[in-house]
Amino acid sequence: MPLGHVLYESGNHLQHVYFPVNCIVSLLYVMEDGHSAEIAVVGNEGIVGVALFMGGETTPNRGIVQSAGEAYRLPGKVLKDEFLRAGPFQHLLLRYTQALLTQMAQTAACNRHHSVDQQLCRWLLLSLDRLATDELVMTQELIANMLGVRREGVTEAAGKLQNLGLIHYSRGRIRVLDRPGLEARACECYRVVRNEFARLLPDELAR
Amino acid sequence: MPLGHVLYESGNHLQHVYFPVNCIVSLLYVMEDGHSAEIAVVGNEGIVGVALFMGGETTPNRGIVQSAGEAYRLPGKVLKDEFLRAGPFQHLLLRYTQALLTQMAQTAACNRHHSVDQQLCRWLLLSLDRLATDELVMTQELIANMLGVRREGVTEAAGKLQNLGLIHYSRGRIRVLDRPGLEARACECYRVVRNEFARLLPDELAR
DNA sequence: TGCCGTCTGTACGATGGCGCACAATGGGGC
DNA sequence: GCCCCATTGTGCGCCATCGTACAGACGGCA
Numbered sequence: 040m041p042l043g044h045v046l047y048e049s050g051n052h053l054q055h056v057y058f059p060v061n062c063i064v065s066l067l068y069v070m071e072d073g074h075s076a077e078i079a080v081v082g083n084e085g086i087v088g089v090a091l092f093m094g095g096e097t098t099p100n101r102g103i104v105q106s107a108g109e110a111y112r113l114p115g116k117v118l119k120d121e122f123l124r125a126g127p128f129q130h131l132l133l134r135y136t137q138a139l140l141t142q143m144a145q146t147a148a149c150n151r152h153h154s155v156d157q158q159l160c161r162w163l164l165l166s167l168d169r170l171a172t173d174e175l176v177m178t179q180e181l182i183a184n185m186l187g188v189r190r191e192g193v194t195e196a197a198g199k200l201q202n203l204g205l206i207h208y209s210r211g212r213i214r215v216l217d218r219p220g221l222e223a224r225a226c227e228c229y230r231v232v233r234n235e236f237a238r239l240l241p242d243e244l245a246r
Numbered sequence: 247m248p249l250g251h252v253l254y255e256s257g258n259h260l261q262h263v264y265f266p267v268n269c270i271v272s273l274l275y276v277m278e279d280g281h282s283a284e285i286a287v288v289g290n291e292g293i294v295g296v297a298l299f300m301g302g303e304t305t306p307n308r309g310i311v312q313s314a315g316e317a318y319r320l321p322g323k324v325l326k327d328e329f330l331r332a333g334p335f336q337h338l339l340l341r342y343t344q345a346l347l348t349q350m351a352q353t354a355a356c357n358r359h360h361s362v363d364q365q366l367c368r369w370l371l372l373s374l375d376r377l378a379t380d381e382l383v384m385t386q387e388l389i390a391n392m393l394g395v396r397r398e399g400v401t402e403a404a405g406k407l408q409n410l411g412l413i414h415y416s417r418g419r420i421r422v423l424d425r426p427g428l429e430a431r432a433c434e435c436y437r438v439v440r441n442e443f444a445r446l447l448p449d450e451l452a453r
Numbered sequence: 454t455g456c457c458g459t460c461t462g463t464a465c466g467a468t469g470g471c472g473c474a475c476a477a478t479g480g481g482g483c
Numbered sequence: 484g485c486c487c488c489a490t491t492g493t494g495c496g497c498c499a500t501c502g503t504a505c506a507g508a509c510g511g512c513a
Contacts (some may be wrong), residue, residue: 062402071434076355093344094337095446099438100351125332130301137300138346144307147354148275148283155470160446178490187358189471194491210479210490227278231306240300361499385460396501401461417460417509455513462507468502477492483485 040110042176046087046102053097054111056088061168062108065185067101076150076187077162079142080105082169084240089136091115092122105185106170106177134239141235149228155188159196160225162186163206166234167215175213200224247317249261251384253294253309255285260304262319263295267440269315270376274308281354283357283394284369287312291374291447298322299329312392313377313384341446348442362395366403367432369393369414372439374422382420407431 040062047053049069058063064087066078078100079088085108090098094144122129149158162185166175179197183190197213200206205220206213222229247269254260256276264271271294273285285307288294294317297305329336358366369392373382386404390397404420407413410429413420422428429436 054291058421066351068351070355070359074359077356078351078354090344090345093347094341095344098344099348099442123332125330134301134344136347137297137302137305140296140343140350141306142302143347143350143354144273144275144285146304147285147350147357148277148394150354150357151283152277152281183487187355190490191472191492192470194493198492208491235306241294273460387460397460397498398462398502401463405462457512458510460507460509462505464504464506466503469498471497471499473495475493475499477509478490480487480489 040104040108042104042107043239044104046104049099049101050097052089053088053115054115056086056091056118057102058086058111058113059083059169060109060111061171062104062110063106063166064110065103065105066105067185068099070099074187075184076183079139080165080169081139082166084169085135085139085234088115089132089139089193092119092132093136103179106166106175131240138236138239142232145228145232149226152189153226153228155186155192155225156196156199157226157228158186158188159193159200160221161229163213163215164218164221164225164229167218168233173215173218175215176211177213178211180181181207247311247315249311249314251311253311254304254329256306256308257304260295260298260322262321263298263325264309265293265294265318265320266290266376267316267318268378269311269317270313270373271317272310272312274310274392276308280395282391284392285353286346287369287372287376288346289373291376291443292342292346293339295322296339296346299326299339300343312388313373313382315389317383329411338447345443345446349439352435352439356433357394360433360435362393362399362408363403364431364433364435365395367428368436370420370422371425371428371432371436374425375440380422380425382422383418384420385418441448 046057046064059082061083064081067075068078087102090096107180122132149161179193180190183193197208199210205217206215253264253271266289268290271288274282275285276282294309297303329339356368386400387397390400402417408415412424413422
């Protein structure tokens with residue numbers, strides 16, 4: 040799964056679902072004028088394509104690989120059959136979907152009230168939680184797309200964080216040096232989402 | 247269900263689910279500093295308390311009556327038992343939940359990119375779609391809480407709409423005079439949400 | 454009829470983010 | 484080892500929204 044690969048496009052009927060292993064997938068809404076905003080981010084705790092088992096077949100979003108890596112792909116039909124058996128797997132999928140709901144809700148609130156600085160911290164932490172490393176391969180331009188802000192805004196915010204010694208970055212690589220420091224600067228949204236995932240999916244995160 | 251009644255509070259375990267008949271319920275996230283933002287709005291097409299059957303029992307949101315009226319209340323256990331029978335009712339609930347996902351996603355994107363003017367139009371239309379009348383009983387102060395903006399911002403935006411002859415309001419009552427005109431001024435977000443609800447819940451809306 | 458409290462209108466400086474333009478830097482490819 | 488281009492840094496004017504403050508206006512109630 041290379042960086043930037045589009046798993047599905049807004050409105051297209053999904054053929055497969057994906058279980059990220061060591062990659063991250065962003066769910067993005069792309070507006071008519073080309074602006075975009077990240078709705079949620081999915082890593083190995085989750086599944087890309089909940090619309091398949093929820094019954095909608097498609098959603099008005101784009102699924103795009105935000106950090107390269109591997110993922111399992113499963114034909115939609117296989118997943119749907121398994122889902123319909125109404126076993127523990129179904130419950131797991133539903134609990135994950137609720138966690139996703141929370142993440143989206145929090146994104147909405149965060150977009151309304153918090154500064155770019157805070158959102159960048161939240162975003163870095165959420166992404167990092169879904170990877171095994173402390174390094175992200177990602178240009179500021181791409182981060183800006185995700186957050187739905189200007190690239191310059193990200194440059195400025197990231198500059199502050201670097202000056203504070205919280206992160207180090209250069210040409211498309213961001214390394215996190217002080218995680219607790221980042222958390223302290225992030226808004227409550229990060230914590231709310233993290234706690235809700237921990238509550239709903241304790242086993243998944245323990246793996 | 248009186249105006250302002252809180253159906254559930256952030257983090258509380260839900261005891262019941264509600265099926266609005268002629269009222270509207272807002273799902274609100276309230277921040278630590280007291281600011282708030284509406285996440286989604288539920289009318290007679292939907293159900294309040296999806297967390298119950300999704301398996302989470304609770305969500306970090308508040309459910310509050312935004313327009314007085316009546317609703318059916320069902321003990322959570324009854325709904326859950328029915329849900330577990332995995333019949334058409336389950337499918338309906340899941341499709342509704344997906345529609346809710348779309349509404350939240352669109353709210354997030356809208357909060358990021360659109361002006362107060364546009365969002366007010368979207369909000370009025372979404373609320374109106376969930377009522378039988380063309381009049382909302384709601385002060386600008388409350389609308390501001392929902393949208394997560396200043397009351398003055400709503401006053402200004404509403405003033406423009408009134409000058410254009412699209413709405414008429416006075417002391418807590420808003421009447422919509424020109425619906426197509428409002429739609430024209432609303433951002434794409436309204437249309438996306440409406441279309442998605444129509445696609446996922448054709449029968450519900452036809453009632 | 455008159456009062457009072459709620460609701461709406463208006464003003465003003467502050468500020469954060471936007472759009473644009475362009476400079477500086479550094480890494481990979483030749 | 485050098486060049487080119489992707490990436491990052493910086494500056495500037497603009498505008499929407501914010502916070503605050505206070506003035507009008509309407510309507511229910513005494």
